[in-house]
Amino acid sequence: MAKLKTSQKIIDCATRMFAEHGYAGTIMDELAEQCSVNKASIYYHHKDKATLYDNALTALFTPIANTVIEAVETVDTPVEKLEHHIKIFAKTCAENPYFSAILMREMASGGANMPARAREQMQRILFMLNQILQSGASQHIFKPADPLIIHFMILGTINLYITTIPLRQSLPENDECNQLNNTDIEPASEQLYKTIVDSLLIKQ
Amino acid sequence: MAKLKTSQKIIDCATRMFAEHGYAGTIMDELAEQCSVNKASIYYHHKDKATLYDNALTALFTPIANTVIEAVETVDTPVEKLEHHIKIFAKTCAENPYFSAILMREMASGGANMPARAREQMQRILFMLNQILQSGASQHIFKPADPLIIHFMILGTINLYITTIPLRQSLPENDECNQLNNTDIEPASEQLYKTIVDSLLIKQ
Amino acid sequence: MAKLKTSQKIIDCATRMFAEHGYAGTIMDELAEQCSVNKASIYYHHKDKATLYDNALTALFTPIANTVIEAVETVDTPVEKLEHHIKIFAKTCAENPYFSAILMREMASGGANMPARAREQMQRILFMLNQILQSGASQHIFKPADPLIIHFMILGTINLYITTIPLRQSLPENDECNQLNNTDIEPASEQLYKTIVDSLLIKQ
Amino acid sequence: MAKLKTSQKIIDCATRMFAEHGYAGTIMDELAEQCSVNKASIYYHHKDKATLYDNALTALFTPIANTVIEAVETVDTPVEKLEHHIKIFAKTCAENPYFSAILMREMASGGANMPARAREQMQRILFMLNQILQSGASQHIFKPADPLIIHFMILGTINLYITTIPLRQSLPENDECNQLNNTDIEPASEQLYKTIVDSLLIKQ
DNA sequence: TATGAATGAGAATTCATTCAT
DNA sequence: GATGAATGAATTCTCATTCAT
Secondary structure: OOOOOHHHHHHHHHHHHHHHHHHHHOOHHHHHHHOOOOHHHHHHHHOOHHHHHHHHHHHHHHHHHHHHHHHHHOOOOHHHHHHHHHHHHHHHHHHOHHHHHHHHHHHHOOOOOOOHHHHHHHHHHHHHHHHHHHHHHHOOOEOOOOHHHHHHHHHHHHHHHHHOHHHHHOOOOOOOOOOOOOOOOHHHHHHHHHHHHHHHEOOO | OOOOOHHHHHHHHHHHHHHHHHHHHOOHHHHHHHOOOOHHHHHHHHOOHHHHHHHHHHHHHHHHHHHHHHHHHOOOOHHHHHHHHHHHHHHHHHHOHHHHHHHHHHHHOOOOOOOHHHHHHHHHHHHHHHHHHHHHHHOOOEOOOOHHHHHHHHHHHHHHHHHOHHHHHOOOOOOOOOOOOOOOOHHHHHHHHHHHHHHHEOOO | OOOOOHHHHHHHHHHHHHHHHHHHHOOHHHHHHHOOOOHHHHHHHHOOHHHHHHHHHHHHHHHHHHHHHHHHHOOOOHHHHHHHHHHHHHHHHHHOHHHHHHHHHHHHOOOOOOOHHHHHHHHHHHHHHHHHHHHHHHOOOEOOOOHHHHHHHHHHHHHHHHHOHHHHHOOOOOOOOOOOOOOOOHHHHHHHHHHHHHHHEOOO | OOOOOHHHHHHHHHHHHHHHHHHHHOOHHHHHHHOOOOHHHHHHHHOOHHHHHHHHHHHHHHHHHHHHHHHHHOOOOHHHHHHHHHHHHHHHHHHOHHHHHHHHHHHHOOOOOOOHHHHHHHHHHHHHHHHHHHHHHHOOOEOOOOHHHHHHHHHHHHHHHHHOHHHHHOOOOOOOOOOOOOOOOHHHHHHHHHHHHHHHEOOO
16 A cells, blocks of 8 residues: 555644644644654644644544434434434544544633634534434424533543543453443443433333 | 732632643743742742642642532432432532533543542542442442443533533524523533433333 | 851851852752751851852861961971971861862862952962972972972872762772772872972982 | 854863853853854754763763873883873863863762763773883882872873963963963973872882 | 742743755 | 754743842
8 A cells, every 4th residue: 555645644643642632732843753754844734733733633523523424314213313323423433532532622622722624523413413302302202402411411421431441441350430341332322322312202 | 808828829820721721731931920920939839830730630629529529428319319419510510610621631631641639539529429329229229320431421511511611602692502501500410410310210 | 065056057068069069050949958047047147159159168278278387387397398288288188078179170160260268278378388399499309390280289189089089989899990098098198298209309 | 164063063162161160050041152053953962951961071081082092002111101191191181171171070079970971981091091000010110009099190280280271371470389381281291290200110 | 037938030941833955 | 745954932940039027
């Protein structure tokens, strides 16, 4: 296979470093070293640090939003859509481990510094959830609920689950607070989905 | 009124700045300026930046853990304890707005850099939740559930809710995704509590 | 015994630190800590760092010059005077271990920064040596010799001998370059005296 | 002429400043200014102050040791070797004026802080002297003598002679203690050599 | 005299960015 | 496109000295 283009190699490495150390904590010298690229080359390909951050986040967030939305569109009922929304989102986050860390840091700043293109991708996900909940409510399947709270429950739970994987792997195996399989997201997303849908469903 | 001790004034201001900008993004010069203290005074009272961070987080996390644990101990049944755990934690977080932002940033790093003293406070909260769930399960009130997932749902939801308050206040009033009162945590914690307890309770 | 006066305690400790770390390398905070005196107290007793240095060096150099000169005056012949000059100076230096280190540092700067009062004491010693050599030459006992070179031989040899005591004590016992008893100055000053007097004496 | 490499320019200038002001007294800002190099360039080439010091001393000490050792090897008898050892060392020191000052400061600290690579060069010189003395003793030319004391006499005398050149040049011309030509090392090294060899030779 | 706190001026080092080839 | 070197503007931390009590 042809060698990875330099520009992409930089983005991949930068994504990891932004996830691990945040924007301010990521140092261009270290980035150059870690991706085996001359420091000046980074600037040849990416103008400056802020632009690189923007590029990295866009490349990271866009396919995740696409994947979730496409998956939801393959099914029909609000319950199925909600299930896909949660589980596919969880699965996709787990496969792109840097997404959760970066998103959490940005949320910690209230989203104020998140590049516009990345923010739009998050909004696409939220709009999709809103449609699911409204559709379910209008069909008298779901109780009314604030979509933002549901969104936060999904994001907050999954992101924490993923970013704490290394921490939990370092716990003793028999830790009583840590019963789930550390590295497998599916049981967690299953429980999260059940919790949310249980509380939304209008029981008869 | 007696003047606030310099050391405390520094911690208060540093806590806010660490919450807003993260550890790496907090600049000691700006901190000195914002708390109207000579730069050297910061070092007189707090050795270095890392120690200041440790001191600030300990001062922030300890009373929150204390408040939650004390509140839970005032009631008896697992359901009441869970309700207090969630709602008092939410209320306390809302009253200490910097806690959520700092915790989220630390969780984004997997907790790897969190000062030990602060981490211990988080573990006290998790242990308490674990006891509630186990007690409820042994009384056949609750289904078995992974306490870590519940912990993540509580933390993740509340933290996101709080850190996005400024973001949401900037949205148009009629935004359809943003129905909740922005600044009041209680409806959100009420819904969160119901969601969790609904899914935990063994129905008869 | 009554407690050592604070001012003196500071001078004693400062002398050691100036010897060990030089003027620039001596930090007032560390000095305060090492002599168990409040930092502000140092300034109460000694105006500033430069004055303290002056005071310390004067207190250190004066009695050494006095001792050497007095010892030389107790004997009559040039040879005896030279012997006393070298051996008593060596002995006195060995008893005031910080003198050699401080003098060497000052000489490394060409003496340019040596406080005037300390420099005068060194000149008293050099003048005394000059008188001995001139007296010996006028009595046709000594060949003519540059007093400054002899002075340097004495100072250079003894100072190096003393300042390297700790270094040499760390060498293995059987080091072939290090045959002399490490801590006893007398054999060294004996050899130094013989070397110098041998080369000065007019043989008949 | 090709421009001097920046790294070397920094070392040259740093060597002079370390000699004049010592390690602690040398300020990186001043160094940058004096060698007309950006401050950050110093760190680009030399990591930090301690490494720069190490690099400077190694570059200074190595050729001096080489020169002395090579010169000694060109002659055969112990007396000739001793003469070369002293005179070539003196001449080389005089041509590298910063060597003496730096060595004296390091000796004032007992050599404890001297970078390893520089210390090794000094040991090469001492070992060479030791061989000369042992060879002379085994041929019944020299009396036995402690090589360390002889080493100290040579180092101490020459270093003091060189570092005090500026001081002595500022004395009045007719100063009776200062008969030697200030700037010419040869008469001094001649007298030093005679003094030492006179006292070592076994007379018949 | 003694002391905890404060401070302005520095001093070492870092960092994002640019330049010359 | 790539790279070693350079640089100005920070940024963290230190230090001699002073202040208030």
